[in-house]
Amino acid sequence: MRGRGLWWASALVVAANLAVLGLAAANRSGEPDAILDLTERELRLPVKEPENTALALSLEFQRRRPGPETESERPQVKEAGWFDRA
Amino acid sequence: MTQVRADDGAPATRPEAQARADRIEAFRQELAALDRAGVLRLGAEDRERVEAYHAGMLDDLAARFDVDRSERQRRMSLGMRVATLLGALTLSAAVVFFFYRVWGLLGTATQVLVLVSAPLVLLAAAEAFARRERTLYVTSIMAVTATAAFVLDLSTAGAIFNLRPSPFAPALWAAFALIVAYRYELRLLLAAGLAMAGWAACAIVGWVAGLDISAWGARPEPLLPLGALAVAFAASAPNRRRPGFSEVWRLGGLAALLLPLVLLSTWSEAFSYIRLPGKTLGAIYDAAGFALGGAAIWLGFQKGWTRFVQAAAGFLVLFLYVKCFDWLWDWMPRYLFFLLLGGIAVAAVIALGRVRSRRRRL
Numbered sequence: 377m378r379g380r381g382l383w384w385a386s387a388l389v390v391a392a393n394l395a396v397l398g399l400a401a402a403n404r405s406g407e408p409d410a411i412l413d414l415t416e417r418e419l420r421l422p423v424k425e426p427e428n429t430a431l432a433l434s435l436e437f438q439r440r441r442p443g444p445e446t447e448s449e450r451p452q453v454k455e456a457g458w459f460d461r462a
Numbered sequence: 463m464t465q466v467r468a469d470d471g472a473p474a475t476r477p478e479a480q481a482r483a484d485r486i487e488a489f490r491q492e493l494a495a496l497d498r499a500g501v502l503r504l505g506a507e508d509r510e511r512v513e514a515y516h517a518g519m520l521d522d523l524a525a526r527f528d529v530d531r532s533e534r535q536r537r538m539s540l541g542m543r544v545a546t547l548l549g550a551l552t553l554s555a556a557v558v559f560f561f562y563r564v565w566g567l568l569g570t571a572t573q574v575l576v577l578v579s580a581p582l583v584l585l586a587a588a589e590a591f592a593r594r595e596r597t598l599y600v601t602s603i604m605a606v607t608a609t610a611a612f613v614l615d616l617s618t619a620g621a622i623f624n625l626r627p628s629p630f631a632p633a634l635w636a637a638f639a640l641i642v643a644y645r646y647e648l649r650l651l652l653a654a655g656l657a658m659a660g661w662a663a664c665a666i667v668g669w670v671a672g673l674d675i676s677a678w679g680a681r682p683e684p685l686l687p688l689g690a691l692a693v694a695f696a697a698s699a700p701n702r703r704r705p706g707f708s709e710v711w712r713l714g715g716l717a718a719l720l721l722p723l724v725l726l727s728t729w730s731e732a733f734s735y736i737r738l739p740g741k742t743l744g745a746i747y748d749a750a751g752f753a754l755g756g757a758a759i760w761l762g763f764q765k766g767w768t769r770f771v772q773a774a775a776g777f778l779v780l781f782l783y784v785k786c787f788d789w790l791w792d793w794m795p796r797y798l799f800f801l802l803l804g805g806i807a808v809a810a811v812i813a814l815g816r817v818r819s820r821r822r823r824l
Binding site for chain 2: 381382384385386388389390392393396397399400403427428429430431
């Protein structure tokens with residue numbers, strides 16, 4: 377370990393990144409099961425932080441909780457069960 | 463004057479070398495005190511021989527291990543350790559914020575290239591400094607920053623490609639930190655690696671149990687067996703060869719074994735995987751807290767692990783206070799509650815004082 381630690385650590389960095397890229401490639405490969413058209417109402421630009429130049433989109437959604445619905449809880453539900461099936 | 467080589471019982475590590483240098487300094491001061499009191503006066507020739515031997519020994523230790531030879535140097539070394547910690551934290555923050563500042567200006571391929579190369583470049587820098595310096599202060603800064611860059615690498619790559627958070631990411635970060643800690647014998651990084659390994663264990667068990675990602679870290683039961691294993695592993699050969707590693711493993715294991723018991727005994731149903739009635743489970747963890755805390759103190763005394771005993775005693779006092787709050791706060795008058803806590807503190811001081819004097823007699 378003492379002598380080869382540098383190489384083990386470097387190999388770990390490279391292997392972990394290859395795994396991430398492989399997962400990303402697998403995630404984007406093949407034909408989509410379904411296609412969903414989204415508008416600016418659902419896809420929003422998050423508030424830009426001054427120290428962060430990243431470009432990001434956030435997906436806004438609401439889902440009705442099963443059972444009787446009250447006015448106060450309606451906009452708070454954040455589980456995208458419908459999105460899993462799309 | 464006789465030239466003496468400092469080669470008898472030569473220290474193999476920096477702490478051993480520092481302990482030898484401290485003994486020489488203490489010997490010189492005591493010899494001077496005995497001389498002033500007229501109890502022992504060495505002849506000129508003997509004094510010269512001892513002085514030459516110690517001077518040769520200190521020169522040798524300073525050349526090989528960069529030991530502190532005076533109180534002033536010792537204070538400066540402490541300052542350098544504090545500066546190292548601050549430097550490691552602030553440089554890590556600089557790497558993270560710099561990347562956030564520029565990554566929107568880069569294409570995806572360049573982002574990935576920068577993320578992958580940052581920990582590798584910093585690792586190379588740590589290696590380069592390790593070959594130049596004996597005290598490894600700058601090496602430590604580079605190694606901690608390389609670990610932070612690797613954490614940034616995986617977490618940001620996951621965000622770039624919209625991957626789901628993985629419970630295995632903390633395990634990879636822990637592996638990296640531990641490999642680098644063992645490579646350069648860095649206790650700070652070892653402690654960070656052990657903390658990340660504990661987090662990884664909780665995350666993986668939570669993931670296997672089907673918990674929501676936000677609750678992965680909120681079930682600390684996997685830490686209990688891992689803490690016991692860490693205390694047992696502390697005495698292994700790779701740790702004994704590296705200064706301070708056994709102690710970091712022991713204290714890390716003790717923290718993993720005992721601290722979750724505070725949560726598990728007080729809010730059992732919220733923090734435990736075990737589906738038993740809350741009161742039953744709480745009572746089991748109450749008993750475990752007191753039994754394991756006491757057992758840790760006993761073990762520490764048996765093995766002569768001073769900091770282990772101090773940490774276990776500190777935990778027992780904390781645990782007792784938390785339990786008193788849990789059991790008594792609602793129905794006991796406040797003055798009586800705090801009187802009881804004060805009484806417990808006094809009893810703990812008396813009990814520890816008695817144990818201390820008994821060990822001094824032994």
